[in-house]
Amino acid sequence: MKKQLYEDLPNFKRNKTPVKKTVGQIIYIIVGTILSLIFLFPIIYMLATSTKSESAYAASAGSLAMFLPDFANLGEAAKNYGNVFSNYGIWRYAVNSFTYAAIVIVLNILVNGLAGYVMAKLRFPGKRFLSFMIIFLIVVPVETSIIPLYSIVKIMLGLKNTMSVLGVILPATISIFNVFLFMQFFGNIPQEYEEAARIDGANTLGVFFKVILPLSKPIVATVAVFCFIGVWNDYLWPSMILPYASEGQWPLYPIQSALTTIQSIQGITTGEIMASLIVTSIPIFVIYVLAQKYIVQGFGTAGLKM
Amino acid sequence: MTGSALIIAAVFVAGFVGIAIYDIATSRRRKEKYRFGTVATAYLMLIPALVLAFLFVLLPILYSLGYAFTDYNLLKPNNIKYVGFDQFKKVFEEIGEKGTLYHALINTLVFVVGVVPLQIGLALLLALFVNKPLKGSKIFKVCFFAPVVISLSVTSFLWLQILSPSESGLLNSLLGIFGAEPHDWLRDPATAMPCIIVLSAWQGCGYQMLIFLSGLTNIRQELYEAASLDGAGAWRKFTLVTWPGLRSTFIYIIITVFIGACRILTQPMLMTGYQNHTVTLSYYMYQQGYSYRHVGYSSAVALLMTIVIGTVTLIQRRAFREKN
Numbered sequence: 001m002k003k004q005l006y007e008d009l010p011n012f013k014r015n016k017t018p019v020k021k022t023v024g025q026i027i028y029i030i031v032g033t034i035l036s037l038i039f040l041f042p043i044i045y046m047l048a049t050s051t052k053s054e055s056a057y058a059a060s061a062g063s064l065a066m067f068l069p070d071f072a073n074l075g076e077a078a079k080n081y082g083n084v085f086s087n088y089g090i091w092r093y094a095v096n097s098f099t100y101a102a103i104v105i106v107l108n109i110l111v112n113g114l115a116g117y118v119m120a121k122l123r124f125p126g127k128r129f130l131s132f133m134i135i136f137l138i139v140v141p142v143e144t145s146i147i148p149l150y151s152i153v154k155i156m157l158g159l160k161n162t163m164s165v166l167g168v169i170l171p172a173t174i175s176i177f178n179v180f181l182f183m184q185f186f187g188n189i190p191q192e193y194e195e196a197a198r199i200d201g202a203n204t205l206g207v208f209f210k211v212i213l214p215l216s217k218p219i220v221a222t223v224a225v226f227c228f229i230g231v232w233n234d235y236l237w238p239s240m241i242l243p244y245a246s247e248g249q250w251p252l253y254p255i256q257s258a259l260t261t262i263q264s265i266q267g268i269t270t271g272e273i274m275a276s277l278i279v280t281s282i283p284i285f286v287i288y289v290l291a292q293k294y295i296v297q298g299f300g301t302a303g304l305k306m
Numbered sequence: 307m308t309g310s311a312l313i314i315a316a317v318f319v320a321g322f323v324g325i326a327i328y329d330i331a332t333s334r335r336r337k338e339k340y341r342f343g344t345v346a347t348a349y350l351m352l353i354p355a356l357v358l359a360f361l362f363v364l365l366p367i368l369y370s371l372g373y374a375f376t377d378y379n380l381l382k383p384n385n386i387k388y389v390g391f392d393q394f395k396k397v398f399e400e401i402g403e404k405g406t407l408y409h410a411l412i413n414t415l416v417f418v419v420g421v422v423p424l425q426i427g428l429a430l431l432l433a434l435f436v437n438k439p440l441k442g443s444k445i446f447k448v449c450f451f452a453p454v455v456i457s458l459s460v461t462s463f464l465w466l467q468i469l470s471p472s473e474s475g476l477l478n479s480l481l482g483i484f485g486a487e488p489h490d491w492l493r494d495p496a497t498a499m500p501c502i503i504v505l506s507a508w509q510g511c512g513y514q515m516l517i518f519l520s521g522l523t524n525i526r527q528e529l530y531e532a533a534s535l536d537g538a539g540a541w542r543k544f545t546l547v548t549w550p551g552l553r554s555t556f557i558y559i560i561i562t563v564f565i566g567a568c569r570i571l572t573q574p575m576l577m578t579g580y581q582n583h584t585v586t587l588s589y590y591m592y593q594q595g596y597s598y599r600h601v602g603y604s605s606a607v608a609l610l611m612t613i614v615i616g617t618v619t620l621i622q623r624r625a626f627r628e629k630n
Contacts, residue, residue, distance in 0.1 A: 024440070025440050025441060028438060028440045028441075028442065028443075029441070029442050031435075032435070032442055032443075032445075032446040035432070035435070035446065035449075035450070036445075036446055036449035036450070039449055039450050039452065039453065039508070039512075040449055040452060042453075042464055042465065042468055042508070043452060043453070043456070045468065045476055046464050049467070057474065058474045061473065061474035061475075061479040061482075062474075062479035062480065062482050062483055066476060066479065066480075110354075111354045111355050111358060112355060114351040114352070114354070114355065115351070115352055115354075115355035115356075117351070118348045118351045118352050122344055122345075122347070122348040122351075123338060123339075123340060123341075123344065123345075123348075124326075124340065124344065124345045124348040124349065125325075125326035125327070125329035125330045125333070125340060125345065126322050126323070126325050126326030126329060127329070128325060128329070129321060129322050129325040129326070130322075130352075133364075137359075137363055137364065137367075140367065145366035145367055145369075145370045145608075146366075146592070146596075147370070147591070147592070147595035147596055147601055147604055147605070147608075148365070148366040148367075148369035148370045148373060148601075148605070149362065149366040150380075150595075150596065151369070151378075151380060151383065151601060152311075152361060152362070152365055152366060152369070155380075155383045156308055156311060157361075170358060170361075170362065171358075171362040173358060174355060174358035174359050174362055174363060176359060176363055179355060203347075204344070204347045204348075204351070205347070205351070208351075232457070233457040233458070233459075235457075235459045235572075236571070236572070236575075236592075240596060256457060256459050256460075259459055259460070259463065260459065260576060263463055270467060273463065273467065274464075274467070277460045277463055277464055280457070280460055281455065281456050281457070281460055284455050284456075284457065285455050288455050296516070296520075
């Protein structure tokens with residue numbers, strides 16, 4: 001009876017003959033490849049150029065060779081990348097960025113996680129005031145508060161010279177939206193887990209570290225990944241507040257800020273510029289590959305902002 | 307400055323204490339019991355977040371409102387005078403006289419009008435393409451997403467080379483094959499903003515593609531099958547099933563892309579510098595507030611911009627909600 005019904009359906013899922021399907025697949029691959037090439041050509045060009053000396057780059061202009069690495073002189077590639085690391089010292093800026101990112105990730109999870117935990121699980125007078133503030137600060141759209149922030153960090157708190165590193169780190173450790181995320185996530189953890197730990201003699205802080213955080217790995221990972229991307233990719237704010245020791249010396253700069261200064265060094269070649277851009281992009285690329293799952297989750301949580 | 311911060315802090319502490327006392331007073335009626343130990347731990351655990359949020363979230367917001375009514379100059383932080391609406395008057399004068407702010411306004415408008423449809427349209431097309439259950443779709447998805455991974459500053463420097471005015475620049479040398487003369491894409495007012503629009507859409511649309519994709523996977527497959535049964539073609543399936551199913555995703559995307567586009571700053575800053583033909587509102591505010599130190603004036607521009615963007619966002623939300 002059921003089969004009969006299926007047979008009677010007109011054009012339902014059976015209108016595609018194998019041949020048609022194969023043709024469709026081939027067209028799909030061709031169109032997809034063309035689109036991919038349109039999307040990837042700047043990146044391919046960047047990779048290819050990073051292997052070339054200035055003269056090889058000029059020679060390749062206007063030909064397909066612009067998109068191909070200089071296989072004949074692979075030594076040039078080593079030279080470009082070597083210069084970026086040794087002469088322009090990009091490794092030092094990368095270490096700065098990694099350090100800032102590591103500190104921000106730990107503090108961000110601690111500060112916002114603790115606040116989220118208190119808001120989700122503990123009873124205290126004045127809670128409604130804080131809930132209201134959280135929603136208010138998330139909803140209110142503010143166009144660039146970067147200049148008031150600058151005057152707070154520089155003039156009110158007086159963070160100068162080496163202390164201005166605190167100005168890079170501290171504002172990045174608080175995120176009202178992350179407090180909100182943690183609050184939502186912790187709120188869904190059943191009370192029984194906490195009670196069991198309390199019977200074993202854990203105090204509130206112990207419950208947070210031994211029960212709540214381990215149960216919240218997905219949200220912790222998502223926050224950590226977005227913190228890393230945020231700190232690594234930020235260039236304007238650090239360039240504004242970090243000092244330079246002397247002309248051409250920025251010992252505290254993170255990598256993106258340093259990139260803007262490296263570009264303007266006299267005599268830097270196109271190949272070296274491209275190599276510096278690639279070195280800067282690699283950690284983010286690795287993060288995207290390793291932490292795909294959490295990044296997609298992050299997209300899901302971004303929807304909550306509405 | 308520190309004085310005003312202390313006053314604001316006092317107001318908030320007073321508000322908090324007031325509500326806390328009210329909570330304690332009404333706790334018996336609400337059958338809520340506060341334990342001293344828990345309350346003390348709660349406050350202690352909140353302190354770091356409260357202090358940081360006050361200093362780096364709340365205070366900047368309030369200051370950016372307040373500074374707009376003062377003549378605050380970064381070089382004279384101890385001499386701030388209230389000037390009423392003078393800064394706003396200056397803003398409208400600057401626009402009226404077709405000064406830099408006028409150009410910033412026009413350029414931002416051009417950018418928003420160009421990039422919002424381009425980026426969202428591309429993202430939607432790519433999402434529909436990648437959503438096909440055919441071989442290769444996963445690889446294509448990764449390819450389309452790749453530019454998102456590159457930061458805005460790297461993107462700007464990369465395209466600076468691509469659009470390089472010399473003969474060996476990528477675009478010029480490729481056009482040179484067809485006999486075109488080398489062109490200074492970023493210095494020519496006619497081509498600079500379009501170039502920035504294209505590279506911004508290129509960099510950003512992979513992100514919206516993923517969000518559209520998650521919206522597409524939430525549309526139930528039976529709806530498509532039902533539409534097929536009714537003899538609907540690809541276009542009718544799109545207008546009857548896909549589009550309504552994507553509506554809430556679309557509202558989210560259009561608002562976030564719109565707000566992001568209004569804030570454009572990195573690309574003109576790194577690619578052309580402070581030029582009349584590419585300056586944008588955010589760049590103008592940064593230049594006035596940071597480089598020229600006129601915080602009061604810059605804050606007035608920021609406040610007006612917040613009001614305009616907030617209003618447009620509200621209108622967008624209303625417009626889409628009413629159709630539901």
